[in-house]
Amino acid sequence: MSTVTALRSRHLLGIAGLEPDEIDLVLDTALAMKEVATRPIKKVPTLRGRTIINLFFEASTRTRMSFELAEKRLSADTLGMTVSGSSVSKGETLADTARTLEAMAPDMIVMRHAASGAPHQLARICRSSIINAGDGMHEHPTQALLDAFTMREHKGRLKGLRVAIVGDLVHSRVLRSNVQLLTKVGAQVVACGPPTLIPPGLDALGVRVTSSMDAAVDGADVVMMLRVQHERMHGLFFPSVREYFRLFGLTPARLARAAPEAIVMHPGPMNRGVEIDSDVADGPWSVILDQVANGVAVRMAVLYLLAGGEERADATVV
Amino acid sequence: MDADRISRSLARIAHEILERNRGVESLALVGIRSRGVPLAARIARELKHLSSTDVPTGALDITLYRDDLMRHAVGPQPVIRRTEIPFSIDDKVILLVDDVLYTGRTIRAALDALIDFGRPRAIQLVALVDRGHRELPIRADYVGRNIPTSPQQSVQVRLLELDGLDEVELQG
Numbered sequence: 001m002s003t004v005t006a007l008r009s010r011h012l013l014g015i016a017g018l019e020p021d022e023i024d025l026v027l028d029t030a031l032a033m034k035e036v037a038t039r040p041i042k043k044v045p046t047l048r049g050r051t052i053i054n055l056f057f058e059a060s061t062r063t064r065m066s067f068e069l070a071e072k073r074l075s076a077d078t079l080g081m082t083v084s085g086s087s088v089s090k091g092e093t094l095a096d097t098a099r100t101l102e103a104m105a106p107d108m109i110v111m112r113h114a115a116s117g118a119p120h121q122l123a124r125i126c127r128s129s130i131i132n133a134g135d136g137m138h139e140h141p142t143q144a145l146l147d148a149f150t151m152r153e154h155k156g157r158l159k160g161l162r163v164a165i166v167g168d169l170v171h172s173r174v175l176r177s178n179v180q181l182l183t184k185v186g187a188q189v190v191a192c193g194p195p196t197l198i199p200p201g202l203d204a205l206g207v208r209v210t211s212s213m214d215a216a217v218d219g220a221d222v223v224m225m226l227r228v229q230h231e232r233m234h235g236l237f238f239p240s241v242r243e244y245f246r247l248f249g250l251t252p253a254r255l256a257r258a259a260p261e262a263i264v265m266h267p268g269p270m271n272r273g274v275e276i277d278s279d280v281a282d283g284p285w286s287v288i289l290d291q292v293a294n295g296v297a298v299r300m301a302v303l304y305l306l307a308g309g310e311e312r313a314d315a316t317v318v
Numbered sequence: 319m320d321a322d323r324i325s326r327s328l329a330r331i332a333h334e335i336l337e338r339n340r341g342v343e344s345l346a347l348v349g350i351r352s353r354g355v356p357l358a359a360r361i362a363r364e365l366k367h368l369s370s371t372d373v374p375t376g377a378l379d380i381t382l383y384r385d386d387l388m389r390h391a392v393g394p395q396p397v398i399r400r401t402e403i404p405f406s407i408d409d410k411v412i413l414l415v416d417d418v419l420y421t422g423r424t425i426r427a428a429l430d431a432l433i434d435f436g437r438p439r440a441i442q443l444v445a446l447v448d449r450g451h452r453e454l455p456i457r458a459d460y461v462g463r464n465i466p467t468s469p470q471q472s473v474q475v476r477l478l479e480l481d482g483l484d485e486v487e488l489q490g
Contacts, residue, residue: 005396046382
């Protein structure tokens with residue numbers, strides 16, 4: 001069991017700001033939240049009367065739906081805003097958007113933005129709790145938490161676990177959040193991708209970096225595949241999709257190098273035949289759909305834990 | 319109350335449950351976390367002893383249904399533990415078990431939670447100790463012991479399974 005009973009901050013901006021005992025608290029709370037989904041009535045009255053704004057400046061299907069479901073299962077009132085059709089497309093700055101929303105007195109704002117650090121700016125302006133649902137190429141904390149929850153569920157522990165993270169490393173906020181979380185809880189991380197898709201300084205974060213997929217997968221307890229983010233690639237990072245798949249695609253043959261009972265993860269959406277073979281994605285080792293189910297429970301835990309915290313009126317701005 | 323007194327109370331309650339429900343048919347026990355859970359398990363053992371039947375037993379955490387959770391956004395949220403009710407409560411007579419019955423607010427939360435799991439035929443309340451001072455129209459069907467208290471006092475129930483010994487202590 002976790003040794004703390006509360007998160008220290010009223011925002012969740014990144015894994016960077018979480019201590020290992022806080023990570024344990026979120027994961028333990030998520031375990032209790034997961035049970036709610038098994039009930040005939042999948043809803044509890046916990047956040048009744050709380051207002052949550054989902055502010056998505058970037059396309060998102062699963063994260064947004066996962067947050068919305070988590071909010072509804074806790075009985076919060078929610079409203080969403082998307083970029084198209086909003087005042088943002090009419091030229092409003094982020095700060096003005098934030099102040100406008102703040103005037104409607106929400107309790108929490110869940111935000112996704114293409115710019116790294118956008119939720120941090122929001123946290124300085126707003127009195128509401130801010131939850132980062134992905135900012136640029138920086139962090140995606142709830143994804144790393146649900147990944148850790150899924151690993152713990154299947155492997156029974158995080159400490160000492162060998163985790164290989166393979167694919168488009170440079171564009172991945174999932175990688176950044178996962179590396180921070182996994183190194184904090186004592187897992188061993190190997191990151192693997194083509195040299196053009198490896199961010200400089202990654203090895204300084206306590207991660208072994210390689211461009212050999214065989215070396216990365218060797219003995220791994222968890223193989224986490226990252227999506228090739230074509231939409232963020234404004235240059236030529238690798239010669240062809242076929243060559244990428246040949247060198248970095250996860251196939252059954254390659255997975256055979258991993259530890260017995262190894263699990264395969266993917267934050268989605270998957271590019272079948274690019275980073276992952278269909279036989280692997282649909283195979284018995286795949287926990288990709290468990291990740292989706294666990295995402296709702298982990299987000300319920302985060303919403304619940306942030307709904308407590310300090311008195312709002314005199315809360316300090318971080 | 320010492321260990322002996324607690325175990326005799328639970329044995330008597332088991333007898334009363336059988337008498338009132340004319341057997342264990344369609345009964346199920348649900349203990350409220352934390353100390354209602356071992357108490358429910360002990361009553362299940364007594365019922366098994368008396369009727370040679372296993373009564374389904376579950377555990378309920380009422381944190382998500384508390385009425386004081388969101389009233390003041392001050393301080394940490396209570397820690398949530400797992401609810402485990404591995405059977406359908408539809409058409410069952412549910413024996414809801416808690417250690418101390420006081421304001422009745424915990425029971426109100428537990429009733430709301432149970433209703434979300436289905437539609438039991440009836441819910442009956444078992445409390446090891448009734449210390450009075452109800453704030454809601456709730457009463458126990460089976461009571462181990464009535465202990466008159468003042469609101470300033472506190473009643474500590476300690477159970478072997480969680481605390482290493484069995485006792486009920488009145489403090490203050």
